[in-house]
Amino acid sequence: MTAQPQTAPAYPAQKARRIVISVDAMGGDSGAQAVVAGMAESAAINPDIAFLLHGPRAELEPLVARRSAQLDGRVDYCDVPDVVTMEDKPSHVVRHGNGTSMWSAVQSVRDGAAAAAVSCGNTGALMALSMLRLRRLPGVNRPAIAILWPSRNPQGFNVMLDVGADVRADAGDLLQFALMGAAYARTGLALERPRVGLLNVGTEEHKGRAELKEAHGLISTCAAAGGFDFVGFVEGSDIPGDVADVIVTDGFTGNVAIKTGEGTAGLIGDLLREAFRYSFLSRLASLLALTSLNRLKTRIDPRRVNGGVFLGLNGTVVKSHGGADATGVSAAIKLAFKLAQSGFSEKLAARVASAAELTQNARETPEKTADEQKEGRA
C-alpha cells in the first residue's frame, strides 16, 4: 500500500477532538490549488477539522504553506505520485490505480485514518474504487449518489438519488434508495420524517415502467418501518417542488434530470445578465437590485450545495463537482465533516441492516398478493 500517512504526529489534547477529512488533492478541473484553497476556507471557520491530503507532497506543501494562517498544524500528507484523470476508465483505475491520490484518499477511510473522503475527480472511477476498497453495506445491492437540489420546501433543498452511480436500478434497488435517501435527509436536512417520492412520468398509479409499479408497492409497504412517509409517484417538476423531500430514481434518469435542470438554470442566468446589460436603464436597475440578486444567486448557487454523497458503502465518500472552485470544495468538505461528525455512516448501516429483513419481507409479500389476486380473478 502506498497510501499510508507519512507522518503520525502525537496530537496535543486540544487537537484530539478534531475530525480528520481525507482529501484527494488531484484530478479536479481547477487543480490542487483550488482544493487547498477550499480546505483553508473550511479550516478558517471550523476549528474541529483536520486534513489528510493525498497527492505528490512536493507539489502540495508549497500550496499549503501559502495558506499557513488557516492550515498550520492541520494537514498531514499521503505522498502518492499518480493521478486519476477524467478520461480514465473506472475498470482501468480499479486494476492499476493503487498509486493514485484517489485510491489513497478512499483507502484512508477504510483504514480509519480519516472519517470521510472528498474528491473532485472522475465520478465513475471514484465510485468503482469506493466499492472496491470500502465494500457495500451488507444488504445493499447498488450504492447510489445522492445530491441536494434547490426546492420550494422550507429546508430549501430536496435530496435526489441516484444521480449517476449506475444506469440501472430494479424495484429492490429503488426501495433501498428510498431507505438511504430518507436516512440522508434525516441527517443532511434535519427532517424528522422525510417524505419520499418515486420519480415517474405521471402521478397516476397505472403509469410508467413495470419496475416502477413494483417499486411503488415495495416502498409503500416499507415506509412506516423505514421512518418516512411515501407520497407515491412524483414528476420531474417535483424535483425542485414541495410535495416530497426525497426523490428516488435510477442513475440514468437522475443524471439526465439534474444536468437538464443545471443547464436550464445556467441558460436563464446568462439571459438575465444579458437582459441587464441591454440598456442604460437596465444597467442602472441591475445596480439597484444587486443585493436582491446576490441573495437569489446565493440561494441557488450550486457551489453552496456541492457534493454528491455515496450511499450504501462502509464509509463516507463525498464527490465534489469536477470544476469546483475553493467555495465549492469547501462546501463538499463541510458536508463530509457534518456526516462524519453525526456518525451518519454508522446510522445508515444500522438502518440498512434492519431494513434488509424488511426488504426481504416486502419483496415476498406483494408477489404473493399479486399471485393471490390472479388466483382470485381466475
Add this chain to the structure above:
Amino acid sequence: MTAQPQTAPAYPAQKARRIVISVDAMGGDSGAQAVVAGMAESAAINPDIAFLLHGPRAELEPLVARRSAQLDGRVDYCDVPDVVTMEDKPSHVVRHGNGTSMWSAVQSVRDGAAAAAVSCGNTGALMALSMLRLRRLPGVNRPAIAILWPSRNPQGFNVMLDVGADVRADAGDLLQFALMGAAYARTGLALERPRVGLLNVGTEEHKGRAELKEAHGLISTCAAAGGFDFVGFVEGSDIPGDVADVIVTDGFTGNVAIKTGEGTAGLIGDLLREAFRYSFLSRLASLLALTSLNRLKTRIDPRRVNGGVFLGLNGTVVKSHGGADATGVSAAIKLAFKLAQSGFSEKLAARVASAAELTQNARETPEKTADEQKEGRA
C-alpha cells in the same frame, strides 16, 4: 361516426385557400373559453386560417359569438357531447371515446376535413386515439412527441423527442426519432442540416445503457443519408445548449427531463420575483428593468412554444399544454398551421419511407460488424 361536421358551407373563392385546423374545444384545464380565445388570437393575425371546432355546440357557439370580430365566418362545428378527462385511461378512451370531442378532432384529420388537429386534453388518450384513427406511418414502430426547448443556439430553440409518447424505446426506435426529429427541425426551425445528439449520462462512447450504444452505431450509419449531422452522445446540460439542434431520447427520460427543466425555471422565476419585492430599491430596480425582464420572459415563455407534435402518424396532431391559456393555445394552433401549410406530414412520410430501407440496412450492418470483430478477436 358522431364526428362529422354539422355544416358543409360552400366557401366563397376568397376562403378557398384557407387551411382548416381541427380544434378540440374540451378537456383542457382552462376550459373551452381559453381555447376559443386562442383561436381568436390566431385568427386576428392569420387571414388564412379556419377552424373546425369539436365539442357541445350549444356551449361553444356563445363563446365564439363573443369573439365574432375575429372568428366570424371562420368556424364550423362538430357537435359532440362527450369529453375526455385528464383522469380517463387511454385504453378506456380508445374503446368508448367515439362520442368525445378529442376523438372527433382526430377523426376529422383522417377524413381530410381538417389539415391538422390541436387538443389541450389528456396526452396519453390523445396519442392512443391518434394511433388508432390515423395509424402509424409505414416503417414507424413507435410514434414520438417532439417539443421545442429554449436553447443557446441561434434559432433560439432545440427539438427534443420523445417527451412522453411511450416510456420505452429500443435502438431502432431511437434511430427513427433521429430521422423524424431532423425532419421536424428542418421545417419547424428552418435548419438545412440539423445536428442530432443522443441523450446519455456522458459523452464518452463506452458510457450508458446497451441500447444507447447500439443506437449510436445505427444513427452514425444513417446520418448522411438522413440529411443530418450526428454529434454523438450529449448530456442533459446540452438540451438547452448549442452542441445539437435535435436531442433524441426515450419518452420516460425525455418527459422527466423537460419537467425538471420547467420546474427549475419556474422556481428561479418565483425566487426572482421575490427578490425584486424585497426592498424599496429592488422594487424600483424591477420597474427600471421591466422592458429587459419582459424581453427575457418572452424569450423563455413556455407558452410561446406551446405544442408537442406527434411524429410518425398519417396526419399532424399537436398537443397543447393542458393548462394553456389563450396565448398558449394560439401558439399551438400557429404550429399546427405552419406544419399543415408546409406539407410537413407528407414530407415526413416520404422521409420515413426512404429511411425504412436505410434503417433495415443499418440494423443489419453494425451487427455483422460486431460479429466480425468478435471473430477477429477470437
